[in-house]
Amino acid sequence: MTTAVAIALLALISYLLRASGLLINEDNPIVDRYSGALTAGILASLIVSSTFSNATELTLDARAVGLIVAAIAAMRRLPLVVTLILAVAATATARLLT
Amino acid sequence: MRNGLAIAGVAAAIGSYGFAFGVLAASAGLGWVAVLTMSTLAYSGGAQAAFVSTLVTGTPATALLSGALVNLRLGIYGAISARVLATQSLPLRLIGVHFASDETIALTVGAELEDKHSTYWRSGLTFFVVWVSSTMLGTLAGNAIGDPETLGLDAAFPAVFVALLIPTLTTTTIRVAALSAAAATFAVTPHVAAGLPILAAVVAALATVTISTRSSYT
Numbered sequence: 001m002t003t004a005v006a007i008a009l010l011a012l013i014s015y016l017l018r019a020s021g022l023l024i025n026e027d028n029p030i031v032d033r034y035s036g037a038l039t040a041g042i043l044a045s046l047i048v049s050s051t052f053s054n055a056t057e058l059t060l061d062a063r064a065v066g067l068i069v070a071a072i073a074a075m076r077r078l079p080l081v082v083t084l085i086l087a088v089a090a091t092a093t094a095r096l097l098t
Numbered sequence: 099m100r101n102g103l104a105i106a107g108v109a110a111a112i113g114s115y116g117f118a119f120g121v122l123a124a125s126a127g128l129g130w131v132a133v134l135t136m137s138t139l140a141y142s143g144g145a146q147a148a149f150v151s152t153l154v155t156g157t158p159a160t161a162l163l164s165g166a167l168v169n170l171r172l173g174i175y176g177a178i179s180a181r182v183l184a185t186q187s188l189p190l191r192l193i194g195v196h197f198a199s200d201e202t203i204a205l206t207v208g209a210e211l212e213d214k215h216s217t218y219w220r221s222g223l224t225f226f227v228v229w230v231s232s233t234m235l236g237t238l239a240g241n242a243i244g245d246p247e248t249l250g251l252d253a254a255f256p257a258v259f260v261a262l263l264i265p266t267l268t269t270t271t272i273r274v275a276a277l278s279a280a281a282a283t284f285a286v287t288p289h290v291a292a293g294l295p296i297l298a299a300v301v302a303a304l305a306t307v308t309i310s311t312r313s314s315y316t
Contacts, residue, residue, distance in 0.1 A: 001157070001159045001162070004132070005158065006149070006153075006158035006162040007136050007140070008135075008139075010136065010165045011136070011139030011140040013169065014141065014145065014165075014166075015196060017170065017172040018179075018198050019176060020173050020176060021173050021176015021177035021180055021198070022177070022180045022191060024173055031174070036266060036272050037271060037275035037303045037304070037306060038275075038303050039171050039266055040266045040267060040272045040276040040303065041278070041299050041302060041306075042148075042167050042168055042170075042299060043144075043259050043260075043266070044263060044276040044279045044299065045282070045299030046148050046255075046296070047260055047280070048283040048284055048287075048295075049296070050151045050255040050256045050259065053155070053287050053292075056287060056289075056292055057287075058287055058288060063256060065253075066256060067253070067256045067257070069257075070256060070261065071264070074261045075264055079107070080115060080261050081110060081111045083257055083260075084257050084258070087253045087254070087256070088118070088254055088257070090250065090253070091253035092249050092250030093250070094250075095247070095248070095250060
């Protein structure tokens with residue numbers, strides 16, 4: 001699969017998922033029960049992958065510093081802009097110092 | 099205009115995140131055409147972030163998998179937008195549903211009943227334009243920046259994922275699901291191809307809910 005095909009498929013899948021909402025009865029209890037946990041699980045997995053790994057290797061580097069700063073900022077409900085700037089600055093600084 | 103300030107504030111956040119995304123997309127080797135296509139047709143920040151961050155170390159197929167999984171909640175957003183747009187014609191609903199994003203839905207759900215319709219369209223279109231243009235600008239800038247890692251820009255993805263995650267951790271089951279998904283990801287990463295650990299995370303999250311539902315019946 002080329003990147004172009006993957007992007008096209010992502011676009012198609014995204015639209016189909018949205019349009020399928022026109023058909024869903026959104027008060028389905030099974031959907032409710034699983035969707036929150038599924039979303040959280042997927043996000044948690046992406047956090048791990050984007051912070052602590054490089055392909056198939058587990059790593060620990062300056063990104064972890066950015067993550068901790070972002071987590072603190074997010075828990076304090078700071079605006080996303082601020083969270084991003086703080087995390088990026090923290091990582092850049094950590095990299096500079098190591 | 100109601101919500102005008104809220105829409106503007108959120109738009110600024112979307113713009114800055116879109117810009118950071120564009121820079122990282124450029125460093126992942128994506129050109130502005132790819133980013134423009136993704137931003138206008140897929141139009142999903144979380145999924146686009148998942149796609150690009152997986153693409154860096156994985157394959158287009160696993161990137162697609164990550165992006166699609168992140169987008170599962172769009173079905174629910176589509177249902178919400180369907181309710182809000184119920185009075186409009188089918189073609190308009192089919193178009194309108196495309197603008198359902200985390201932020202648009204959040205603002206629409208939080209709006210007063212009589213404002214929901216206008217909030218949806220105004221925020222939906224505004225955020226769409228802001229997202230597409232900021233990701234494009236970021237991509238063009240990214241080609242000029244050189245090494246995003248020196249600027250710590252690779253922390254942008256984890257930061258956004260964490261900012262998206264924290265508000266969802268409302269119940270114990272969900273928190274445990276997130277933890278087990280993270281643990282599964284750690285455990286599986288050294289043993290499978292890049293981009294695939296997310297499947298283990300999905301299994302872990304689903305298992306957590308199934309187990310907790312069962313045990314609440316005993």
